[in-house]
Amino acid sequence: xxxxxxxxxxxxxxxxARSRDWGGAVLQVLLILALLFSLATVLVxxxxxxxxxxxxxxxxxxxxxxxxxxxxxANAGVxxxxxxxxxxxxxxxxxxxxxxxxxxxxxxxxxxxxxxTRLLVLNIRNLAGVPSVVFGLLGLSVFVAALxxxxxxxxxxxxxxxxxxxxxxxxxxxxxxSEALRAxxxxxxxxxxxxxxxxxxxxxKLLLPAASSGILTGIVLALSRALGETAPLIVAGAVLGSYxxxxxSPADTLTGPYTALPVIVYDWARRPQxxxxxxxxxxxxxxxxxxxxxxxxxIILRNRAERTW
Amino acid sequence: MAGATLGAKPPGSxxxxxxSRRRNEAFVRIVLASGAIVSIGISVAIVLSLAYEAAxxxxxxxxxxxxxxxxxxxxxQFDLATLILGTVIVxxxxxxxxxxxxxxxxxxLSEYASPRTRxxxKPVLEILAGVPSVVLGFFALTWISPxxxxxxxxxxxGFSLMAAALGVGILTIPLVASxxxxxxxxxxxxxxxxxxxxxxxxxxxxxRVVLPAAVSGIMAAIILAVSRTIGETMVVAVxxxxxxxxxxxxxxxxxxxxxxxxIASLATGSDxxxxxxxxxxxxxxxxxxxxxxxxxxxxxASVFVxxxxxKY
Numbered sequence: 001x002x003x004x005x006x007x008x009x010x011x012x013x014x015x016x017a018r019s020r021d022w023g024g025a026v027l028q029v030l031l032i033l034a035l036l037f038s039l040a041t042v043l044v045x046x047x048x049x050x051x052x053x054x055x056x057x058x059x060x061x062x063x064x065x066x067x068x069x070x071x072x073x074a075n076a077g078v079x080x081x082x083x084x085x086x087x088x089x090x091x092x093x094x095x096x097x098x099x100x101x102x103x104x105x106x107x108x109x110x111x112x113x114x115x116x117t118r119l120l121v122l123n124i125r126n127l128a129g130v131p132s133v134v135f136g137l138l139g140l141s142v143f144v145a146a147l148x149x150x151x152x153x154x155x156x157x158x159x160x161x162x163x164x165x166x167x168x169x170x171x172x173x174x175x176x177x178s179e180a181l182r183a184x185x186x187x188x189x190x191x192x193x194x195x196x197x198x199x200x201x202x203x204x205k206l207l208l209p210a211a212s213s214g215i216l217t218g219i220v221l222a223l224s225r226a227l228g229e230t231a232p233l234i235v236a237g238a239v240l241g242s243y244x245x246x247x248x249s250p251a252d253t254l255t256g257p258y259t260a261l262p263v264i265v266y267d268w269a270r271r272p273q274x275x276x277x278x279x280x281x282x283x284x285x286x287x288x289x290x291x292x293x294x295x296x297x298x299i300i301l302r303n304r305a306e307r308t309w
Numbered sequence: 310m311a312g313a314t315l316g317a318k319p320p321g322s323x324x325x326x327x328x329s330r331r332r333n334e335a336f337v338r339i340v341l342a343s344g345a346i347v348s349i350g351i352s353v354a355i356v357l358s359l360a361y362e363a364a365x366x367x368x369x370x371x372x373x374x375x376x377x378x379x380x381x382x383x384x385x386q387f388d389l390a391t392l393i394l395g396t397v398i399v400x401x402x403x404x405x406x407x408x409x410x411x412x413x414x415x416x417x418l419s420e421y422a423s424p425r426t427r428x429x430x431k432p433v434l435e436i437l438a439g440v441p442s443v444v445l446g447f448f449a450l451t452w453i454s455p456x457x458x459x460x461x462x463x464x465x466x467g468f469s470l471m472a473a474a475l476g477v478g479i480l481t482i483p484l485v486a487s488x489x490x491x492x493x494x495x496x497x498x499x500x501x502x503x504x505x506x507x508x509x510x511x512x513x514x515x516x517r518v519v520l521p522a523a524v525s526g527i528m529a530a531i532i533l534a535v536s537r538t539i540g541e542t543m544v545v546a547v548x549x550x551x552x553x554x555x556x557x558x559x560x561x562x563x564x565x566x567x568x569x570x571x572i573a574s575l576a577t578g579s580d581x582x583x584x585x586x587x588x589x590x591x592x593x594x595x596x597x598x599x600x601x602x603x604x605x606x607x608x609x610a611s612v613f614v615x616x617x618x619x620k621y
Contacts, residue, residue: 024512034413045448102344129607131540133569137596141358200337228441231542235576262443269447269547295439299432
């Protein structure tokens, strides 16, 4: 720099702040602390449960995963909960995902923009905000009662439990799928119509593939929610305490008494004995592995979905 | 919604396809629409079943039973004030924790963090959001209660509304953070650039420009979070004790019950309270109350967004 004009020196001087921005620095530290609080909570929670659960996994090993429920802490295991949670996951997937995706396609692509459609969208948004325990009451008074009337056991079985959770996650599937469909640019639709595709062909061959990772994210999030929900299941009649498996056939499993991993956590957490405290922590570790895995899959899918058109 | 795709509707009458193709299209439309009908059906079923059994409940008891020294459904004491006070205490303390921390995390992620920090930190918030509430309830009971609540307030009991409320607050942080971050990121960069162009610092830009522009979204986040704290069940059911019922209390350091936890703990013994006993029917009365309150809050949030949303 050979020579700087007097003007540029004056301008640069006035642009340079006179003092350090202490207020801004303090604020930034506070904001980072707020974030760290959440991160620290996750860490403390996981390590606290791990340290409590460690003796159980050391002494029992796989036995804890393969034993049935028992009032004797030395024998109690989560096998029935794993089975229940797995069956619920399958049933919810079969019921909620086709129904939810169909609804979102209808709302986004087919429905006319009239009062009924707006009511429908508002209704779905509100269903997403209804407390989960209220869905349990719906399950109790509708699904359990209907199954009992139809003679399917006493109605408190995996079918009514899975139906209850299906209704619970349906709004989540619809909302996330709708957002994924909305993110597909309309140029893609127009290109499809332009080459003579029918409406359904455009949806099936162009929109669904383009929105697939967004839709998948919603599905996995909904599934993880269904696997972690406790309140609806205990209201709709999952067993607290122990029970013996009714028969061996799949039909008996579906219509007999049932439990699920989060229900076992709740049941054991209420018991005063110290041994059950360790068992609760061990069951929590199993539950966390399942739900955190599901969430991690969702996050990976979401990051792939964040593409710009 | 349909309005967004208006330009992409299939062409009109002169270009309709073959009859078989139109039949297929009509069939697809009916199948898809039936999914939409189901969601309406669910809402109707919720309202009708809750309202019917809640009406049976009110008919089965003497209305004076709704005011009693406490909530002991099996003894015929249905004191609503006990549960409403418990719910207000839990929701209040939880929001006291979740609103500032969630909002601060959102400001950092939206205004300060580099894209790389954002990509690494956000998933952790999302994992916190994915922790099942019953797990947080056990954590509130076995870790927060002895290490935080009783450390600060030596008189606090092992089961306390305070511990439960802190657990609910932790669960609510990610909700507040993610909705308000979305609202702030939706504020166009041109507003920030204009502010910097006038010589404003980052702190000034954040508080005088970005936050006012995003206020509707942030209000919606807060309202939805309140609705969430009112509806949270398992944390309170595990950590606040009072499984059999609770005396009317305003002490957050002792056990207590909320609307949701009362439903869960009554249903826990649901083998005993089946049929038409008024204890069983009271489940649905509480459910109807919860449904009404959260519906009002959710509608309020969406109305608020619509009324104050500015188009940029």
